Amino acid sequence: MKKLSETQLEKYYCSTFLKEIGEKGQLKLLDSKVLVVGAGGLASSTLLYLATSGVGHIGVVDNDVVSLSNLPRQILYAQGDIGQAKVDVAKKKLEYINPDTKVTPYNMWLNKENAEKIIKDYDIVLDCVDNFETKFLINDVCKKLNKPFISAGVSDYKGQIMTITDKSKCDFKSIFQTLPIDIPQEEKDKDQGVFSIAVGIISNIQCAETLKFLLGIGELLIDKMLLVDSLKMEFRTFDIK
Amino acid sequence: MRLIVDCVFSDEYPDKFTIGDLLRLKDVEPVPWLVVGINNVFYRNNKFDETYLHDGDKVDLVYIRGGG
Numbered sequence: 001m002k003k004l005s006e007t008q009l010e011k012y013y014c015s016t017f018l019k020e021i022g023e024k025g026q027l028k029l030l031d032s033k034v035l036v037v038g039a040g041g042l043a044s045s046t047l048l049y050l051a052t053s054g055v056g057h058i059g060v061v062d063n064d065v066v067s068l069s070n071l072p073r074q075i076l077y078a079q080g081d082i083g084q085a086k087v088d089v090a091k092k093k094l095e096y097i098n099p100d101t102k103v104t105p106y107n108m109w110l111n112k113e114n115a116e117k118i119i120k121d122y123d124i125v126l127d128c129v130d131n132f133e134t135k136f137l138i139n140d141v142c143k144k145l146n147k148p149f150i151s152a153g154v155s156d157y158k159g160q161i162m163t164i165t166d167k168s169k170c171d172f173k174s175i176f177q178t179l180p181i182d183i184p185q186e187e188k189d190k191d192q193g194v195f196s197i198a199v200g201i202i203s204n205i206q207c208a209e210t211l212k213f214l215l216g217i218g219e220l221l222i223d224k225m226l227l228v229d230s231l232k233m234e235f236r237t238f239d240i241k
Numbered sequence: 242m243r244l245i246v247d248c249v250f251s252d253e254y255p256d257k258f259t260i261g262d263l264l265r266l267k268d269v270e271p272v273p274w275l276v277v278g279i280n281n282v283f284y285r286n287n288k289f290d291e292t293y294l295h296d297g298d299k300v301d302l303v304y305i306r307g308g309g
Contacts, residue, residue, distance in 0.1 A: 041308075095251050132274075132307050153306030175285065176305040177273035194308055225283065227303065238303075240276075240283045 002027055008100065012054055020217040030056040030100060032214045035119060037061045037110050037138060039086035039200035042152050042206065047124060049207040051094040051101040057215070058094065059089045060120060073196035074228035110134055115141040119213040123198035125149040126206060126211055127172075132179050139164070139172040148213060150221075152206045157195045157231035162240075163209050163221040164217035170223050170240045198230040245299040254294070255262035274305040275302065 004012065004023055012026045032055050034042050039062035050058055066074070066081040068091060074086075081089045087105035094103050106118060110129075119125055119141050127138045127149055135151060140150040148165040151172050164171050204224065212218040225238045242254045246263070254263070260277050268274070276283045278301035284292050294300065 062269060130308050135305075135307065153308055155306050155308035159308070160303070175276055175283065177285070180272070180305060180307075182273045199308075225303075227278075227301070236278075236281060236301075238278045238281050238283045238301075 003107055004064060008054075009099075015053065023216060025108065025215045025217070026054060028216075029054045029211065029214055032124075033057040033059070034126065034210060034214075035061065035122035035132065036126045036128055038130065039076075039090055040130060041071065041073040041194070041196070042128035042154065042203040043090075044074040044201050044202040046128060046207045046210070047076060047090055047094055048097070049204065050210065051098045051103075053207075053211055054100050055099065057102050057104070057199065059104040059106060059118065060090050061108065061110050061118060062086045062175055063107060063109045072102040073194060074200045077098070077199070081106075100110075112137065116145065119147055120145055120190045121182065122147065124210060127151040128203070128206070128212060136173060136179055143171060150206050150209050152202050154194060154199050154202045156193055157198050157229060157232075159198055159228045160225055161205055161221060162225045163201055163208070163213065163226075165213070165220070165222060168222050175225070175240055198228065201228055201230060242294070242296045243296055245297070247301055253272070258294050259290050260284060260292045260294065260300075262297065263294065264302075269302060275279065276303050278303055 014022050016026050018024050034055050036047055036049055047098050064084055064086050066077045066086055069083060077089055081127050085107050087107050088119060091103040091105045094101055111191055115137055125142055125147055138149055146166055150163045152161040209220055227236050242256055244251050244254055264271050271286045271289050273286060276285055279298050
């Protein structure tokens with residue numbers, strides 16, 4: 001039977017002490033494969049916690065480079081990383097932070113041509129993207145391949161998050177039925193502003209959902225959507241019927 | 242009837258008032274990427290004209306969020 005090494009026992013002491021996790025749960029995490037689509041604000045914090053929690057394999061898909069305006073909310077990156085591919089920086093930093101975690105960088109955008117090929121190798125997919133097209137694509141491909149995914153979005157002070165597994169009655173597309181079209185520019189402009197901490201709050205919840213799913217513990221946001229308003233500091237969970 | 246719309250108490254509304262009526266009154270287009278939460282239950286836009294609101298209902302208009 002597989003066991004944690006002495007170093008791992010010490011490293012993960014606090015989480016393995018939790019009766020729901022234990023050594024068995026930590027071994028599960030070390031054996032898990034998580035795909036993070038997007039390497040921006042939501043992904044930054046999620047990736048850090050996935051790695052420090054000891055998820056064994058993380059894939060990251062993004063074709064962007066680090067820029068100065070990313071830094072306040074994309075906490076994985078620093079000023080010295082500007083101009084470098086986000087996925088390469090992510091691999092270097094996450095593997096340095098936790099050598100138990102191996103990172104596969106996909107320096108490309110997720111699209112119809114590559115989505116199935118990439119997603120099929122993972123246990124769960126995290127939607128950390130900033131565009132509607134890819135959110136709908138993740139929904140469609142995960143549904144086809146019967147892969148669970150956790151969808152999150154954030155703008156201004158607010159965010160929303162939901163978990164879709166084979167137990168879900170509703171998926172992302174059954175709630176928001178079509179891609180938003182013909183949005184007035186003034187509405188699009190409103191979406192540009194974001195409170196960096198709102199991104200952190202939502203991404204940490206997304207990571208918690210991921211770890212609980214992998215461990216098979218607790219309750220997930222299945223057929224529910226959590227709305228967070230960090231300006232009013234309101235957390236509300238909606239049932240989706 | 243008084244409703245809490247997006248967490249603000251709104252003016253008097255008539256009885257037999259639907260989500261669709263509220264959206265029309267507020268000049269909100271019932272686009273497919275909008276869902277309406279009433280007391281923490283979401284309703285999709287094919288239910289807007291058949292779902293009646295009641296005194297004290299808390300109504301949230303929730304759009305898809307793309308930012309990441």
